[in-house]
Amino acid sequence: VIELPGIPFVDLAAHHAPIREELDRAIDAVIDASQFVRGPAVAEFESAFAAYCQSENCVGVGNGTDALELAIDALGLPRGAEVITTPTTFVATAEAIVRTGFRPRLVDVDPDTWQLDPRALRGGLGSDVGAVIAVHLYGTPAPMVEIDRVLEGSGVACIEDAAQAHGAAYAGRRVGSLGRVAAFSFYPGKNLGAFGDAGAVVTADAELAERVRRLGDHGRAGRHRHEVVGRNSRLDTMQAAVLLVKLARLDEANARRRAIAARYRSGLDDVPEVDLPVEDQDATSVHHLFAVGCDVRDALSEHLRGEGIATGMHYPVPVHLQPAFRDLGYSRGDFPHAERIADRTLSLPMYPELPDGAVERVCDTIRKYFGAH
Numbered sequence: 001v002i003e004l005p006g007i008p009f010v011d012l013a014a015h016h017a018p019i020r021e022e023l024d025r026a027i028d029a030v031i032d033a034s035q036f037v038r039g040p041a042v043a044e045f046e047s048a049f050a051a052y053c054q055s056e057n058c059v060g061v062g063n064g065t066d067a068l069e070l071a072i073d074a075l076g077l078p079r080g081a082e083v084i085t086t087p088t089t090f091v092a093t094a095e096a097i098v099r100t101g102f103r104p105r106l107v108d109v110d111p112d113t114w115q116l117d118p119r120a121l122r123g124g125l126g127s128d129v130g131a132v133i134a135v136h137l138y139g140t141p142a143p144m145v146e147i148d149r150v151l152e153g154s155g156v157a158c159i160e161d162a163a164q165a166h167g168a169a170y171a172g173r174r175v176g177s178l179g180r181v182a183a184f185s186f187y188p189g190k191n192l193g194a195f196g197d198a199g200a201v202v203t204a205d206a207e208l209a210e211r212v213r214r215l216g217d218h219g220r221a222g223r224h225r226h227e228v229v230g231r232n233s234r235l236d237t238m239q240a241a242v243l244l245v246k247l248a249r250l251d252e253a254n255a256r257r258r259a260i261a262a263r264y265r266s267g268l269d270d271v272p273e274v275d276l277p278v279e280d281q282d283a284t285s286v287h288h289l290f291a292v293g294c295d296v297r298d299a300l301s302e303h304l305r306g307e308g309i310a311t312g313m314h315y316p317v318p319v320h321l322q323p324a325f326r327d328l329g330y331s332r333g334d335f336p337h338a339e340r341i342a343d344r345t346l347s348l349p350m351y352p353e354l355p356d357g358a359v360e361r362v363c364d365t366i367r368k369y370f371g372a373h
């Protein structure tokens with residue numbers, strides 16, 4: 001019996017190998033200059049990333065959760081305001097709302113696209129709502145044009161949770177330029193990943209960007225002057241230097257992710273037991289994750305593991321059913337679409353270096369499992 005090599009869920013070592021020397025040089029330069037906080041690479045990355053997002057301003061921060069918190073905080077919502085988001089996201093989205101002193105109001109996702117449902121958003125709007133966080137789930141943009149239409153004239157600000165979607169676009173515009181403000185994560189496994197925790201806030205609004213910068217830098221407004229009670233959440237120079245090297249290759253990596261997604265789609269097309277989120281015509285996904293829905297998700301995942309294929313789940317417990325958010329008073333049955341997705345979602349291996357042959361093997365293994373040929 002020939003043992004096939006395993007297929008990992010992501011492979012960061014494979015991503016770094018071809019750019020290793022460039023990364024080493026960038027890191028060496030930071031060590032040589034020894035300006036580890038607010039060094040020149042930070043401003044350089046901020047302006048490059050703002051331009052990449054087709055926006056005006058970028059503020060590097062400590063991580064994606066901080067980016068969300070600082071964005072919410074900088075909006076200056078009234079005390080007691082509610083912030084709408086969906087239960088189908090990583091907990092950080094809801095966590096940031098609670099940590100900034102506001103209350104998450106959850107609305108269900110669209111059962112076909114798995115994204116924030118603009119109709120549910122319309123139903124969720126009320127006088128206490130100050131903002132909505134639209135999550136670009138799995139790297140696919142939320143339906144931003146419809147969301148804008150729903151929010152028009154309401155005074156409700158749209159925050160993009162773009163943690164999974166660097167480079168994705170909706171109706172020809174990049175995420176980061178679609179809402180009032182956007183939060184990005186550069187967690188190592190993201191499409192654009194640092195060598196540790198890192199994040200950024202992107203906005204066309206220069207004043208808002210300045211408030212974010214101030215809040216993340218101890219409220220500093222000049223030498224020895226602190227105007228507001230801030231906190232410490234800054235992008236390290238070292239991370240900025242690494243991100244600059246990787247940003248130059250992001251489009252190429254995202255294009256490869258799209259090619260892999262297309263291959264998965266055609267390979268799984270005639271397997272009725274497996275369904276995929278429907279792609280919105282206006283959305284250009286960067287496929288941070290490739291998730292499928294399946295009634296026998298756990299059994300399939302176990303079978304794939306036995307065949308040496310790693311999988312993930314994003315996310316098997318929706319936000320409203322997490323113990324941490326018990327106080328919000330939701331229970332099972334409140335968001336049937338989100339709950340069905342959580343029960344059935346399975347993420348297949350997805351990273352730019354994943355060879356075509358491995359994608360075929362994953363598809364073949366799934367097809368054989370369900371008796372399709």
Ligand SMILES: Cc1ncc(COP(=O)(O)O)c(C=O)c1O
Binds near residue numbers: 185
């Ligand atoms: C949708 C979403 N929002 C927020 C975050 C938080 O980012 P970080 O882990 O950098 O704090 C993540 C990633 O972890 C995420 O996937």
